[in-house]
Amino acid sequence: DAGVTQSPTHLIKTRGQQVTLRCSPKSGHDTVSWYQQALGQGPQFIFQYYEEEERQRGNFPDRFSGHQFPNYSSELNVNALLLGDSALYLCASSQTLTGTNEKLFFGSGTQLSVL
Amino acid sequence: QKEVEQNSGPLSVPEGAIASLNCTYSDRGSQSFFWYRQYSGKSPELIMFIYSNGDKEDGRFTAQLNKASQYVSLLIRDSQPSDSATYLCAVNNYGQNFVFGPGTRLSVLP
Numbered sequence: 001d002a003g004v005t006q007s008p009t010h011l012i013k014t015r016g017q018q019v020t021l022r023c024s025p026k027s028g029h030d031t032v033s034w035y036q037q038a039l040g041q042g043p044q045f046i047f048q049y050y051e052e053e054e055r056q057r058g059n060f061p062d063r064f065s066g067h068q069f070p071n072y073s074s075e076l077n078v079n080a081l082l083l084g085d086s087a088l089y090l091c092a093s094s095q096t097l098t099g100t101n102e103k104l105f106f107g108s109g110t111q112l113s114v115l
Numbered sequence: 116q117k118e119v120e121q122n123s124g125p126l127s128v129p130e131g132a133i134a135s136l137n138c139t140y141s142d143r144g145s146q147s148f149f150w151y152r153q154y155s156g157k158s159p160e161l162i163m164f165i166y167s168n169g170d171k172e173d174g175r176f177t178a179q180l181n182k183a184s185q186y187v188s189l190l191i192r193d194s195q196p197s198d199s200a201t202y203l204c205a206v207n208n209y210g211q212n213f214v215f216g217p218g219t220r221l222s223v224l225p
Contacts, residue, residue: 033212042119042203042215043159056212090158092213104149104205104213106158 002027004093004107012113013081021076021110025093031055032074033104034066035090043090049074050096078112086114117142119216121204127222134191136219138204141185148180148187151203153218159203163189194223 005024013019025032031050035043045058049068068074072093078085089110094102118141128134136150147166151159165171165178165187177190187206191198201218 035215040217042217045212045214048212058212088158102147102207103161103164104207105161106151109158 004029004091004105006089006091006107006110008110009108010111010113012115014115015081015083017081017114018077018079019081019112021078021089021091021112022073023075023091023093023107024073025091026105029093029095029105030072031094031096031102032068032072033092033094034074034076035092036060037088037090037109039087046076081114083114086112088112117145117206117214119204119206119214121202121216121219123217124220125222126219127224128194129224130194130196132194132223134194134198134221134223136189136191136202136204136221138187138189138216139185140187140204140206140214142206142208142214143182143185144208145182145185145206147207148178149205149207149213150176150178150189151205151215152198153201153203155200191221194221196223196225199223 033048034046037043047057052068063079091107092104150163153159163178165180171178175192179188203218204216205213
């Protein structure tokens with residue numbers, strides 16, 4: 001049973017560039033959430049995708065956008081990169097079960113460095 | 116704004132001792148509570164979850180929840196050096212996103 005997979009594992013970009021990160025959820029999961037984790041801090045919620053739509057969004061600018069595909073996999077796009085975007089980007093998957101408690105499972109993350 | 120607070124640590128305990136990690140949350144509507152362990156340079160790993168007031172035990176780990184006080188804790192008995200990591204508290208309301216605390220760094224000294 002494959003867990004949550006993310007690619008690439010590491011990425012180096014320069015300011016102003018654009019980046020795309022990819023995620024495949026755990027088997028049986030239909031919901032993908034993206035988090036940004038700066039060094040020494042807890043994960044900060046970017047957005048969540050369910051049924052190919054953005055269901056919730058955290059306090060992140062429009063430079064951060066995403067997509068979910070029919071197979072539940074997802075992409076995170078960041079435009080006009082800033083130095084402050086350097087962080088570990090975590091994808092987490094869960095199964096949306098109405099009225100019950102979800103559990104969140106994380107991928108290994110993509111370490112993005114913006115120079 | 117929904118917030119989750121934790122002592123950042125580091126919390127240092129000797130090997131074999133009990134480590135006690137604490138977390139408070141601001142959203143009274145929170146329904147589920149999670150503890151994640153994160154080793155340096157790795158992604159968070161779910162180790163415990165609790166939904167009801169009281170204690171829940173799983174091996175050396177015990178999660179405690181008090182919704183009236185908006186407080187959740189994690190006890191690690193017989194702490195081992197391999198338990199040295201950052202422990203993240205997360206809370207969730209049905210249909211809402213998970214909110215994470217900043218994490219507490221635990222160091223278990225041999």
